[in-house]
Amino acid sequence: LTGQTRIIGLTLGLAYEKAQSHCIQNCGERNTAYSLALAQSGSSASSASTLLYRSVLPAVQQITRPTEYEYGMIDFGINWHPITTEQWDPYVGLKLGLGLCIGDYECNVIKLSPRLGARYNLDPSWYLFSEIEYQTRVFSNRSAGFDILSGPVIGPAILFGAGWHL
The missing domain is CATH 1.10.287 (Helix Hairpins)
Structure with missing residues (x-):
């Protein structure tokens, strides 16, 4: 968190995710x-x-493109912490993720997610968190430049994890 009031926070994280895509044209045989x-x-x-x-x-x-993608991402975020206590820290934020698909298919993924979450501070350095995000992801073919493979894949996600304060 930044500043005296510690109301605005920046986040950086690594993620492994799976997503289903939907055919946008010429589906079938x-x-x-x-x-x-x-x-x-x-x-x-x-x-x-x-x-x-x-x-x-x-x-x-x-x-012939896959319908399910597995990918690793690096996430950047900004959070607003309206109420902070010694242990509980609820927040609202926005996250941008950039990643690469894992597996046989070479693709990139971009994700934008508004989020609502809460942290439980275990001590001054470590915390557990839970978030609800409404993710919008777009996949592109890495071997063909930025050829779009799917329409936006939009949907909610629930995340759990651990982190530390710098």
């Missing part, structure tokens, strides 16, 4: 995706390479 790609291409005069690049490949990418 490959034949359906190819049919959709043909329908989207317009005239029969379209070149095969344009059809492949603009329609078929994005459709196949949507079908």
